[in-house]
Amino acid sequence: MTNATTTATKLRADGRGPDELRPVTIQPNFNKHAEGSALISIGDTRVICTASVQEKVPPFMYRSGRGWVTAEYGMIPRATTERTDREAAKGKQGGRTMEIQRLIGRSLRAAVNPELMGERTIWIDCDVLQADGGTRTASITGSFVALVIALGRLYVDGNMGSWPVKDFIAAVSVGVIGGTPVLDLNYEEDSKAGVDMNIVATEKGRFIELQGTAEGATFSDEEMLSMVALAKSGIAELILKQREALSSILARVDNVARDRLNKKFR
Numbered sequence: 001m002t003n004a005t006t007t008a009t010k011l012r013a014d015g016r017g018p019d020e021l022r023p024v025t026i027q028p029n030f031n032k033h034a035e036g037s038a039l040i041s042i043g044d045t046r047v048i049c050t051a052s053v054q055e056k057v058p059p060f061m062y063r064s065g066r067g068w069v070t071a072e073y074g075m076i077p078r079a080t081t082e083r084t085d086r087e088a089a090k091g092k093q094g095g096r097t098m099e100i101q102r103l104i105g106r107s108l109r110a111a112v113n114p115e116l117m118g119e120r121t122i123w124i125d126c127d128v129l130q131a132d133g134g135t136r137t138a139s140i141t142g143s144f145v146a147l148v149i150a151l152g153r154l155y156v157d158g159n160m161g162s163w164p165v166k167d168f169i170a171a172v173s174v175g176v177i178g179g180t181p182v183l184d185l186n187y188e189e190d191s192k193a194g195v196d197m198n199i200v201a202t203e204k205g206r207f208i209e210l211q212g213t214a215e216g217a218t219f220s221d222e223e224m225l226s227m228v229a230l231a232k233s234g235i236a237e238l239i240l241k242q243r244e245a246l247s248s249i250l251a252r253v254d255n256v257a258r259d260r261l262n263k264k265f266r
Helices: 003-011 095-109 135-156 187-192 221-264
Strands: 024-028 036-042 045-054 068-075 121-130 169-177 180-183 195-202 207-214
Touching: 024 135, 024 221, 036 135, 045 135, 068 095, 068 135, 095 121, 095 135, 095 169, 095 195, 095 207, 121 135, 135 169, 135 195, 135 221, 169 187, 169 221, 180 221, 195 221, 207 221
Parallel strands: 068 121
Antiparallel strands: 024 036, 036 045, 045 121, 169 180, 169 195, 195 207
């Protein structure tokens, strides 16, 4: 074991090495009413993600022939250690909530070709049931699964002529603790990290968004590159989990695509 690994293991209360994700599970079709849904658990963080199909687009996209993906995000009152008031009771959303839901929407739109979706909106709703760090990254990773399920059903049922998903996407947090770059911070680690970053990327390794902040410290090029490498490895693991959760609907999509191709050339 290297000195860096030893140091990071001592710093991480759960015993993980610097390059280890928390346990990840993705349960597809968690909600029987939504066109697509998934319950994602990353460590003690749990988020339910649903995708709802609406056969219209926002006014600014009317008659464009393009689809739209948008997102909303929220936390139930006891998602955290102390009860927080619902934002609906306050009469407005907080800045953090608006920033996160815009991030989710941007990330998911990067995964699809809107010209192949048809003129419809996919509404993504992310509800944090329990928070222990990484709620925004878990929301993005789980929402992609819900989105693909919803789009898959449209395609399989003949309501979409072409498959619009361009690439898998996922997101993960990284940070620097005690001078050591680490992957997938829980709440305790996030609160004491000298650097905290959230990275969204595609399966091909292309970045969608990097959000990085030094908390009372600075970080070097070398630390930046180490965090990016950790994030890429973590995202690759998360995409494997997504593929497992989506294996059934993707198999149906492939079968329909082959049938349509065969009919075209008969």
